[in-house]
Amino acid sequence: AQTVTQSQPEMSVQEAETVTLSCTYDTSESNYYLFWYKQPPSRQMILVIRQEAYKQQNATENRFSVNFQKAAKSFSLKISDSQLGDTAMYFCAFMRGANSKLTFGKGITLSVRP
Amino acid sequence: DGGITQSPKYLFRKEGQNVTLSCEQNLNHDAMYWYRQDPGQGLRLIYYSQIVNDFQKGDIAEGYSVSREKKESFPLTVTSAQKNPTAFYLCASSLPGQGAGAVQETQYFGPGTRLLVL
Numbered sequence: 361a362q363t364v365t366q367s368q369p370e371m372s373v374q375e376a377e378t379v380t381l382s383c384t385y386d387t388s389e390s391n392y393y394l395f396w397y398k399q400p401p402s403r404q405m406i407l408v409i410r411q412e413a414y415k416q417q418n419a420t421e422n423r424f425s426v427n428f429q430k431a432a433k434s435f436s437l438k439i440s441d442s443q444l445g446d447t448a449m450y451f452c453a454f455m456r457g458a459n460s461k462l463t464f465g466k467g468i469t470l471s472v473r474p
Numbered sequence: 475d476g477g478i479t480q481s482p483k484y485l486f487r488k489e490g491q492n493v494t495l496s497c498e499q500n501l502n503h504d505a506m507y508w509y510r511q512d513p514g515q516g517l518r519l520i521y522y523s524q525i526v527n528d529f530q531k532g533d534i535a536e537g538y539s540v541s542r543e544k545k546e547s548f549p550l551t552v553t554s555a556q557k558n559p560t561a562f563y564l565c566a567s568s569l570p571g572q573g574a575g576a577v578q579e580t581q582y583f584g585p586g587t588r589l590l591v592l
Contacts, residue, residue, distance in 0.1 A: 364516070395580070397583075402585075403562060403585070403586050404583065404585050404586070405517075405564060405566075405583035405586075406583075407580055407582065410580055451516055451517070453516075460505055460522075460524070460568055460579070460581070461519060461522065461532070462507075462517070462519070462581060464516030464517045464518075465516050466514065466515055466516045467516055
């Protein structure tokens with residue numbers, strides 16, 4: 361079974377600064393996908409970024425980028441130029457290549473201070 | 475606009491009562507999912523369906539039931555057998571890959587339903 365671990369329950373960052381959220385996972389699969397989802401106070405789950413395990417290049421989406429270390433089974437999210445609207449819970453999630461089931465970590469609460 | 479809708483936003487259940495949560499999507503996605511979210515926990519999969527008239531149990535299916543009679547709709551019934559139903563319920567949909575080596579698509583989520591027990 362796959363597991364996803366987010367060991368930091370809470371983080372805080374000053375507006376305009378950079379923050380990195382950690383995620384590790386455990387799997388014996390070679391074909392899989394990794395995701396970061398954002399859940400703001402509205403509780404709507406929003407996709408932030410997606411990484412295919414077979415791609416060596418780290419995914420980026422505007423101010424969001426990942427550091428995917430396949431051998432270490434690590435998948436961290438870097439948020440640059442943090443904005444107040446980035447305040448939310450962030451969930452790391454794993455999807456096997458063989459099916460579309462997602463396994464989520466417990467999430468991290470990120471607060472951006474003005 | 476294309477998207478996923480869930481209703482109601484809030485739902486109250488009395489002891490011994492079955493309640494049904496609605497999930498509708500107009501994204502033409504084949505696969506749909508139900509997740510439960512409890513405080514301090516990530517999302518846990520209840521049921522999923524990759525095609526009409528077919529569905530599978532997820533990790534915490536006990537006390538829940540689903541149907542998939544239409545591609546657009548995947549209602550979840552919380553039965554009286556579910557002893558701790560208070561939670562936030564999220565529905566998602568995607569275009570699942572078919573067959574070995576197929577690309578799996580991203581899941582997109584609805585706005586959720588908050589279920590409370592009276």
